[in-house]
């Protein structure tokens with residue numbers, strides 16, 4: 001990955017962003033003069049107390065929300081709507097896949113949004129590549145209702161990846177599955193990130209998950225504080241759920257982030 005080969009290029013540049021919402025004539029300021037550079041090839045997690053603006057930041061980067069002022073550049077272009085090369089994966093996988101399509105057809109749908117002129121055979125081969133990548137080989141003819149929650153989320157991930165995005169935006173993608181499935185999906189996601197030339201932006205409430213996955217973490221303060229901590233996670237890849245968690249660096253970082261967010265949440269409660 002880029003992050004291991006010296007000085008990485010900035011892929012996304014957030015410059016002086018202000019974001020305000022108006023609700024019933026009340027103004028909510030989420031970001032004030034927020035700036036940040038996201039390195040190409042990084043796995044960046046965004047953490048912070050509830051309501052600090054994690055999802056808003058992801059939506060601003062994806063072009064689903066517009067900054068009140070300031071700019072966000074992606075690959076040298078100012079974002080003014082959903083840019084090509086970014087795909088959003090939501091928490092609620094059940095709402096993201098088509099129940100009337102099989103696994104293969106769901107993934108083919110992703111492919112068809114990108115590549116119109118490929119043969120049926122070529123499309124099937126490409127889909128099978130991604131089905132294997134997410135560990136769903138043998139399930140290609142199953143319908144979503146015949147799969148577990150974790151398997152459905154794998155379908156969503158494969159459908160996103162087949163579009164060959166430069167950036168995968170994930171908003172709490174594993175929060176609706178049980179703890180063990182989540183641990184398995186975390187390892188799967190890391191193995192994919194290590195294989196593909198992709199940058200992942202990942203919103204999570206779970207600092208443990210953020211430390212396990214990320215090369216970089218930003219911790220946001222209560223709105224409109226914006227950036228509170230900017231951390232490079234110096235844990236070697238490949239990581240796994242047992243050895244990585246045994247590391248002293250893992251527990252130190254996890255505790256530091258947890259106490260910072262917990263004290264802010266407690267102050268608010």
Ligand SMILES: Nc1ncnc2c1ncn2[C@@H]1O[C@H](COP(=O)(O)OP(=O)(O)OP(=O)(O)O)[C@@H](O)[C@H]1O
Pocket residue numbers: 021022023028030048049050051052053054055056057205223
């Ligand atoms: N479309 C919107 N209209 C009005 N206010 C909004 C809108 N979207 C977000 N907000 C407000 O912006 C602030 C940040 O919300 P956001 O969802 O980004 O926070 P978050 O850190 O992702 O929260 P959580 O951890 O609880 O999911 C909140 O006060 C929220 O009410």
